[in-house]
Amino acid sequence: MVKLNIRTDTKKNKQLPMKQLTASLFALALFAALGFYAPAGAPADDAAGRIARAYAADFYRFQAEVGRLAALARHQAEIPLLREQLANARLAFKRVEYLFDYTKTHYNYLHVNGPPLPKIDKEDVNGDIVGPNGLQALDELLYSDEAEEQRAHIQALAAELQKSVDFIAGVHLPLSLTGVQAIEALRSGIVRLFTLGLTGFDTPGSGNALPEAVASLQAMEQAFLLFEGSVSPEARKEYQEAKKLFRKAYYLLRANQDFDSFGRLEFLKQAANPLYEKLLDFQLANGIGAGPFKYQAQDMRARNMFDENFLNTGFYSELSYAPLSNPAAVALGKALFYDPILSGDGKLSCASCHDPARAFTDGLPKSKTHIPGKFTRRNSPTLIDATYSSRYFWDMREVTLERQVAHVVNDTLEFNTDFYEIAARLRQSETYVRMFEEAYGGIGREDIYSRSISNALAAYVNSLTSFNSAFDRYVRGETGEYPADAARGFDLFMGKAACGTCHFAPAFNGATPPFYMETESEALGVTLGLDTLHPQLDPDPGRAENGLRKDARPHYLYSFKTVTVRNAALTAPYMHNGLFNTLEEVMEFYDRGGGAGMGLDVPTQTLPPDPLRLTEREKADIIAFMHTLTDTSGLTVRNVVLPEFEGHPEWNERGVR
Ligand code: HEC
Numbered sequence: 001m002v003k004l005n006i007r008t009d010t011k012k013n014k015q016l017p018m019k020q021l022t023a024s025l026f027a028l029a030l031f032a033a034l035g036f037y038a039p040a041g042a043p044a045d046d047a048a049g050r051i052a053r054a055y056a057a058d059f060y061r062f063q064a065e066v067g068r069l070a071a072l073a074r075h076q077a078e079i080p081l082l083r084e085q086l087a088n089a090r091l092a093f094k095r096v097e098y099l100f101d102y103t104k105t106h107y108n109y110l111h112v113n114g115p116p117l118p119k120i121d122k123e124d125v126n127g128d129i130v131g132p133n134g135l136q137a138l139d140e141l142l143y144s145d146e147a148e149e150q151r152a153h154i155q156a157l158a159a160e161l162q163k164s165v166d167f168i169a170g171v172h173l174p175l176s177l178t179g180v181q182a183i184e185a186l187r188s189g190i191v192r193l194f195t196l197g198l199t200g201f202d203t204p205g206s207g208n209a210l211p212e213a214v215a216s217l218q219a220m221e222q223a224f225l226l227f228e229g230s231v232s233p234e235a236r237k238e239y240q241e242a243k244k245l246f247r248k249a250y251y252l253l254r255a256n257q258d259f260d261s262f263g264r265l266e267f268l269k270q271a272a273n274p275l276y277e278k279l280l281d282f283q284l285a286n287g288i289g290a291g292p293f294k295y296q297a298q299d300m301r302a303r304n305m306f307d308e309n310f311l312n313t314g315f316y317s318e319l320s321y322a323p324l325s326n327p328a329a330v331a332l333g334k335a336l337f338y339d340p341i342l343s344g345d346g347k348l349s350c351a352s353c354h355d356p357a358r359a360f361t362d363g364l365p366k367s368k369t370h371i372p373g374k375f376t377r378r379n380s381p382t383l384i385d386a387t388y389s390s391r392y393f394w395d396m397r398e399v400t401l402e403r404q405v406a407h408v409v410n411d412t413l414e415f416n417t418d419f420y421e422i423a424a425r426l427r428q429s430e431t432y433v434r435m436f437e438e439a440y441g442g443i444g445r446e447d448i449y450s451r452s453i454s455n456a457l458a459a460y461v462n463s464l465t466s467f468n469s470a471f472d473r474y475v476r477g478e479t480g481e482y483p484a485d486a487a488r489g490f491d492l493f494m495g496k497a498a499c500g501t502c503h504f505a506p507a508f509n510g511a512t513p514p515f516y517m518e519t520e521s522e523a524l525g526v527t528l529g530l531d532t533l534h535p536q537l538d539p540d541p542g543r544a545e546n547g548l549r550k551d552a553r554p555h556y557l558y559s560f561k562t563v564t565v566r567n568a569a570l571t572a573p574y575m576h577n578g579l580f581n582t583l584e585e586v587m588e589f590y591d592r593g594g595g596a597g598m599g600l601d602v603p604t605q606t607l608p609p610d611p612l613r614l615t616e617r618e619k620a621d622i623i624a625f626m627h628t629l630t631d632t633s634g635l636t637v638r639n640v641v642l643p644e645f646e647g648h649p650e651w652n653e654r655g656v657r
């Protein structure tokens, strides 16, 4: 969930048509390049054609609702009336969202239903900022105390939305769709509904999440039923079962429309996950094909949202020197990770600050460096599941795990050396020479150099994934046992406490569903000390000053990467500055609404400053849930034997650190 003062300039809006034009040309080019067409003849594609036509009709309805909203705003309608019409428009949007967001992801994010924050237009050559806009900005504003004073702004936002929707309807419809795309869109729609819809992610003001979930589910169900005439005999059973699951999901949603008490865990186990799986079964049985069409990090072959392969780690390391999945590279990377020979003075290894016994953290607020008494600038984060990310470091300054390595190597407080020196050392070990040759022989000019060293370390970090916690096993149905307090805690985490609006399922980090391509950072207003009466903001500027030109934006001040809460039981102390020693302290902080909730002036804070009003038991339940996310299976034991250096007996004294 994101809240920000959205009374920022509306001047930006004037640039919209030009941008829309660019966006549309880009989209058209993309369509042509990717060959988006519907091959005629296949029955599933007949169904897809029916779905596309129903979608177009729904889209025009959505467009009309937005038109009505803009007209009401123009005519100064009463706030309650505007709210009602916004609800209508949003409900109409929910019917088209699963296909609209699937086919027009970026446009949707920028102009229709993106978070109510300034957004950077990646397709714009200047990376220009688009101000908070669209349905979510309206939802937040219309339900704020300032709605009345903000009329002019509301009117401008509604007019802008109308323009955006009119424009996109013109270029986007009619939609041509294949069977694979239709199923894929439905499956990502289930993920969206569960991870974003039910958490209240896109209804920051109205809290109308459950009625909206019903609308989106119904639209998806109706679309699915359009396969009816195209079901092959082999797929009958899967079709009928998926149909039943849609009904079940609907009844579960209808049975409890109360946001705070809705049973999300039950919904996940009984409806969302089984449906996600059954749609795939149907796709395969009906011969629809299994080729994922959309460029995204979700691996559509996964059967369960909490399967280890649900997110494709390969997506985040597409541009690496060599595939990170190569076992020889992983084995080599593991040896390097524990080897202090990499550091200038031979005393530090990666493991010095990322200890596997502590889920690859070090238990300190800030890490010890090679200079006694000097500490790193920030807290050492867990490396387990760190790979599921488009950015690395608290301030998001690095884009790949490979490039991350250079920061450690060159940092004067950390390895304080360079790749030439490291390579020169490694070449003096026959074992290392052989391992590098096995992993990289013939790829580059040399086997041992900066890129292979970085790749091996990245391959090891990339291998540190863990989806075998008690929670994962329970939601995958591998065990029937799950503590009652943790079950309540999950419902709170994904609902009332809003944790799941930033720590997104399934990695519970900032990788944003349903396509998981981008990692988010957020400003919480983390303080310097624990004094809540006279709080002091941590002056660390975070993302705004991470050295990347495109991130040097005022709204990124004090913004930090949303890290995973998997293994949180093992990763104390918490936050970028290691402020909190316990999860109880973390809960207190969130319950107060972060820094702004404690009265600090944090204009960029994206965590809502309102207190959560959690009871003691609720806080304990959320902690109990986080405790069931512990899984270091196979990752705690170092069992590394460091390679020998034949010419340097003194180096062989070095221990694993
Ligand atoms: C002296 C302590 C120290 C050493 C040695 C060290 N790290 Fe780190 N590591 C940190 C700290 C502190 C951070 C967070 C820094 C920041 O965000 O500004 C970090 C961040 C990271 C991250 C980013 C994680 C994320 O979720 O964004 C990765 C990956 C990582 N380290 C891997 C490694 C590897 C691989 C090595 C060895 C080549 C290594 N580290 C050596 C302390 C250390």
Ligand code: HEC
Pocket (backbone or CB within 6 Å): 001, 002, 381, 382, 493, 497, 498, 499, 500, 501, 502, 503, 521, 522, 523, 524, 526, 560, 561, 562, 563, 564, 565, 568, 571, 573, 574, 575, 576, 577, 583, 586, 587, 590, 606, 607, 608, 622
């Ligand atoms: C607005 C987005 C947002 C919300 C809502 C949110 N978090 Fe966070 N969380 C973050 C960010 C960003 C960080 C890192 C912040 C930093 O270090 O400055 C973080 C850090 C954490 C950490 C520390 C992780 C570590 O290894 O240091 C825990 C634990 C945590 N959050 C749990 C929760 C819980 C529980 C909730 C719900 C009560 C919650 N979060 C709600 C964004 C959010």
